[in-house]
Amino acid sequence: MGQTNPPFMSGVPELLLMRLLAQRDMYGYELVRSIRLVTGDSISLGEGVIYPVLHGLERGGALKATRKAVDGRTRVYYRLTAAGKKRLDRLQGEWQRIQSGINSALDPLTHVAT
Amino acid sequence: MSRPDFEQMRNELLANGVSARVAARSVAELSDHFDDIEAEAMSAGTARDKASELANLRLGQPRTLIAAISSRQDLRSWMYRFPRLAQVVLPLTCVLLLPAMPVFAGVAHLSSVLRWLTALLLSALITATLMLLLQLSITFS
Numbered sequence: 495m496g497q498t499n500p501p502f503m504s505g506v507p508e509l510l511l512m513r514l515l516a517q518r519d520m521y522g523y524e525l526v527r528s529i530r531l532v533t534g535d536s537i538s539l540g541e542g543v544i545y546p547v548l549h550g551l552e553r554g555g556a557l558k559a560t561r562k563a564v565d566g567r568t569r570v571y572y573r574l575t576a577a578g579k580k581r582l583d584r585l586q587g588e589w590q591r592i593q594s595g596i597n598s599a600l601d602p603l604t605h606v607a608t
Numbered sequence: 609m610s611r612p613d614f615e616q617m618r619n620e621l622l623a624n625g626v627s628a629r630v631a632a633r634s635v636a637e638l639s640d641h642f643d644d645i646e647a648e649a650m651s652a653g654t655a656r657d658k659a660s661e662l663a664n665l666r667l668g669q670p671r672t673l674i675a676a677i678s679s680r681q682d683l684r685s686w687m688y689r690f691p692r693l694a695q696v697v698l699p700l701t702c703v704l705l706l707p708a709m710p711v712f713a714g715v716a717h718l719s720s721v722l723r724w725l726t727a728l729l730l731s732a733l734i735t736a737t738l739m740l741l742l743q744l745s746i747t748f749s
Contacts, residue, residue, distance in 0.1 A: 542668040542673040543668060546634070546680050567640070570636075
């Protein structure tokens with residue numbers, strides 16, 4: 495959690511949250527733990543900031559929230575909907591396109607060739 | 609470091625135009641999240657005050673969280689998202705509901721209205737009985 499994230503991180507939490515929820519239903523705290531785990535702590539989020547993103551995705555129909563009682567506590571579990579899966583596919587495609595463009599721009603061989 | 613004032617956070621979200629449902633749920637989830645961080649740290653052997661400090665740090669400053677939620681147009685109440693519509697719909701609703709207000713008030717105070725009606729009927733019955741007796745005494749005198 496050391497570094498702060500650069501400004502071009504906009505949209506990344508949304509992508510990560512949907513990618514994780516494509517695997518299984520999770521609640522907020524579980525999602526944050528999973529983000530830290532899958533990104534090897536390289537992406538730091540003010541943990542509370544995921545909730546507006548989750549609520550926004552839910553309003554947009556990408557997620558569905560359900561209350562479940564677990565160990566005597568009520569948790570709000572989020573599930574990716576069919577519309578959410580489509581949105582995730584589109585976002586992943588866009589992200590890979592941008593990533594390959596940036597990789598190609600950062601590759602020193604590209605500059606030698608031009 | 610103590611627990612954030614989640615109730616105050618909810619009030620600020622409402623004052624910023626966040627929908628009541630979103631404000632209530634955000635605060636409940638943030639509060640649970642705080643408890644989870646604190647419990648995890650304490651189960652790893654951290655002292656309670658240190659665990660609270662860690663939970664505050666990881667959850668984020670209340671001001672930042674309020675700003676993150678309030679800045680999202682899609683999480684605001686419909687009155688803030690569609691102010692022009694609200695300016696038309698709300699006064700119109702008030703005008704339409706105005707004639708029904710006595711009915712609503714009656715339903716809200718049903719027991720008082722029933723007591724008042726019973727008293728009215730009883731007094732009418734007593735008056736009618738007295739009038740009848742008077743009439744009978746005049747007739748047969």
